[in-house]
Amino acid sequence: MVINVVDATNLERNLYFTFQLLELGVPVVVALNMYDEARAKGFTFNLAVVERALGARVVPTVSTRGEGMDALMEAVMEEAARPERRAPHPQFYGADIESAAARIEQFIAVARPELAERYPLRWLALKILEGDGLVMAETRITGDEPPLRDALSHLMSAHQGDLASLMADARYALSAGLVREALARPAVSRMELTQRIDNIVLSRALGIPIFFAAMWLMFKLTFDVSAPFIDWIDQVAAGPLTRWTQWGMGAAGAPDWLVSLMADGVIGGVGFVLVFVPVIAAMMFFITLLEGSGYMARAAFVMDRAMHSMGLHGKSFIPMLIGFGCNVPAIYATRTLENTRDRVLTALLTPLMSCSARLPVYVLFIGVFFQESAGTVLWFIYLLGILLAVVMGALLKNTLFRGEQPLFIMELPPYRLPTLRNLTIHTWEKVKHFVVKAGTVIFAASIVVWFLLNLPWGVGSVKESYLGRAGQFIAPVTAPLGFGSWEAGSALITGLIAKEVIVGTLGEIYALSGEGAAKPAGPPDFAGDIKQIGVSFAAAARDAADNVFSTFGVAAISAQEEEGMEGLKPLIRAGFTPLSALAFMAFVLIYMPCLVTAAAFKSEFGSFKWFAVAAGYELTLAWLVAFAVYQGGTLLGYGG
Amino acid sequence: MGTTLANLLPGERGKVTKITARGTLRRRLMDMGVITGETALVERVAPLGDPMKITVKNYCLSLRKSEAEHIAVERLRS
Structure with missing residues (x-):
């Protein structure tokens, strides 16, 4: 059962697709959507005529308001429960096409019975008739088989070999005919609102601004x-x-x-x-x-x-x-x-x-050197x-x-007011998707990082942890870029989790002695904490609202400076030169998408394959660029 | 006068005489309603000169000029 959602405001082109669906021979129920908008444009539909012509139930719907959904579901249930077989193909594409299609069906049934079992026969025949590349490749039918050549020769010569056009014409002819019969439109089409908006929004002068x-x-x-x-x-x-x-x-x-x-x-x-x-x-x-x-x-x-x-x-x-x-x-x-x-x-x-x-990294290094x-x-x-x-x-x-470059051809839909329902559904779906799909990956990885930082057992300093050892391991690789220390290496590794962690790691490594996780002595003040959570949420909501109305609400660069960064600066000055700092910033800019981005790649593209491609080219590129910056700068005399 | 859709200026109409594309472009054009005999109105060209916005079958379509070159049209007097 297929529910075919049709745009009532653009019936002719949408019915073209409906006819293609009907070729499959599966039961179809048509949802005539945006019915309200079509009515507002002055369209009147004769639904009985459409139903008879398609041999399918047609239900008007307004999906943004949920109108017609019950009737649609009812129609679907009724169709699904109908025991008798429906009329095999209500669409008639003209004697020439139909007789050729019948001969192709015959050929398939005899020569390739396995295909007849796997695909709807009429659909297959029509696809072969119009020379559909994908279907031909999949079925390994070339169209040069003698019975097929015979079946198609008449059509081929009558239409200069262009049977795809012939089929498109045939479908549009049916669709246009049906629209003429079943749809009454007001004669005068006034300059519509969409046109007027486009005259401004797409204009040569104002389009880009x-x-x-x-x-x-x-x-x-x-x-x-x-x-x-x-x-x-x-x-x-x-x-x-x-x-x-x-x-x-x-x-x-x-x-x-x-x-x-x-x-x-x-x-x-x-x-x-x-x-x-x-x-x-x-x-x-x-x-x-x-x-x-x-x-x-x-x-x-x-x-x-x-x-x-x-x-x-x-x-x-x-x-x-x-x-x-x-x-x-x-x-x-x-x-x-x-x-x-x-x-x-x-x-x-x-x-x-x-x-x-990545900004905190730049801010830190720029603050020190530039x-x-x-x-x-x-x-x-x-x-x-x-x-x-x-x-x-x-x-x-x-x-x-x-x-082959992908095509650009697309519909420019009329302007519409999006509904809150639509907005919330999409937003909610995406958030859920992120938490479930990407969240698990990120969560697992942050546990792994904890172990990297705290193993082997009883490790005293970051340098001896697995993370520190990894940092020492990659140090020679980044040495030609001007920052071959294990500290920089370790920071880059934790930066894979999230770029802002780089600054934190540098702080932890360079100023390790400073902080000891002070454990709270007594039981925490639960009531106070909960109240504080509520209060700060309200404050956050207020800030968000304020930001919407304030023109320049984004944090200025200075606000990006994190606490404790001041103490870090002298250490950075000792560990880097201006040139190696520049190379380091370039490296941080390019070197690899963070872990959360990796999880997003995985959930959007199904595997880590494209992330691996991104990571691979970026690591290479980052190394090359940082190398060029550092070595080029040294050659020009900016080193030291 | 025979030309291609890409050569029409905004405001001009053309009657489609032939789709000269092959493969997916051809299929896509037909699916979108650009078929022989159809009248297409070039509404405007994007601010950067490409793509173009046309009207066929009472709805708006946008396509690149490189795609419109494959649509042979006969320029109509408006």
């Missing part, structure tokens, strides 16, 4: 709305939750290592997954808003020329833009691209967009990422993604 304004607004809203909630989750997980666990387990007499595993590994891991929820929810909400309103297709229309030159699609712009905030929702945002090639290529280039988690020219250096880093994306796009387009 409006596009950038829309993108700027979406970016700001996504990250401004989510930021306070991210902080809130972070605080709750690191504060009360950790305290309670430590106290509870301590009281139960659990050994120190187990307390640490629970508090740092498990709770830390859960908190780590949850901090991404607000930003993914916000991103999905605004993407759905763009899609649902009809602007997404326009955005692609405006930007396609520029993106196409990089081998991408007009819609690729949006995931890449979101990438500047966070690569994780950006990978999810590639969903808006319909073609797999476009999606994968966009996802591969997105990690070169410098996400906000105080006077901070803005210039920061711009250089971001620009480097964009430039590399352009180069890699051109490179990948001509290597891994050579071959």
Whole structure:
């Protein structure tokens, strides 16, 4: 049973697809959707005529408001319960096509009975008639078999060998005929609202400014709305939750290592997954808003020329833009691209967009070495990422993604007001998907990292832990880039989890003696903590609302400086030179998408394959670029 | 006068005389309603010069000029 959802405002083209479905011979129930909009345009339908012509039930629906759903389900149940076989093919494509199709059916039944068992016979015959490449390859039928040549020769000569056009014409003829019979439209089609909006939104003068304004607004809203909630989750997980666990387990007499595993590994891991929820929810909400309103297709229309030159699609712009905030929702945002090639290529280039988690690293190093020219250096880093994306796009387009370019042909739907229901469903689905699919991967990995940091048993310093040893191991590899210390190596390794961890690890390593995990002496103040959680959530919600209305709500660079960074600066100055710091920043920009991005790749593309490709090319590229920066700089006399 | 859809200016109409594409492009064009005998109106060209927005069968379609080159049309007087 197929439920065929048909756009009532664009019946002719939609019925074309319905006729293709009917060729399969499966029972079909048609949901005549957007019925309200069609009626508002002055359309009147004679449903009985449509039902008779299609031999299928037709139910008007308005899916955004849930109207007609009960009637639709009822029709489906009735159809499913009907014992007698329906009329085999209600569509009649004309005597010539039908007789040729019958002869092809005969040929298949005799010569290839196994195909007749596997596929609907009429459908197969029609596909062979129109020379469908996929079907021909799959069935290994060439069309040159003598009985087939005989069956088709008459049609072939009458239509100059173009039977695909013939079939398309035949289907559209049926569909157009049915529309004429069953649909009454007002004679005068006035200048519609969509046209009027497009005259502004797609105009030569305003098209691009409006596009950038829309993108700027979406970016700001996504990250401004989510930021306070991210902080809130972070605080709750690191504060009360950790305290309670430590106290509870301590009281139960659990050994120190187990307390640490629970508090740092498990709770830390859960908190780590949850901090991404607000930003993914916000991103999905605004993407759905763009899609649902009809602007997404326009955005692609405006930007396609520029993106196409990089081998991408007009819609690729949006995931890449979101990438500047966070690569994780950006990978999810590639969903808006319909073609797999476009999606994968966009996802591969997105990690070169410098996400906000990399900013603390730049801020720290720029603060130490490039105080006077901070803005210039920061711009250089971001620009480097964009430039590399352009180069890699051109490179990948001509290597891994050579071959036929995906098509751009798409419908520009009328502008519509998206419904809250639609927005919440999509947002909720995406968040659930992230927590379940990506969350498990991230959670497992953060436990593994805990072990790396704390094994072998009783390890006293980071240097002797497995992490420190790994850092020592990779140090020679990064030595030609100007930062061959185990400290830098270890920080880069933890940076794979999330880029912002790099600064934290450097702090932990360089200033290890400073902090000792002070255990709370008495039982925590549960009531106080819970109250505090509620209060801070309310504050977060207020901040989010404030951010929406404030024009420049994004944290300024100075606010990105984390606590304890001041103490780190002299140590960084001792461990790096300005040149090696620059190489290190370039390396951090490029070297690898973080673990959460890997999980997003896995859940969006089904395997780690494309992540492996991204990681592979990025590691290589990062090494080469950092090498060029450091060695080139040294040659030019900037070393030392 | 025979030309391709890509050569029509905004505001001009063309009657499709032949789809010269092969493979997926051909299939896709037909599925979207661009078939022989159909009239297509070029509504506008994107601000950067490509792609273009056309109307066929009472709805709007966007396609690249490289794709529109495969649609042979006869320019109609408007």
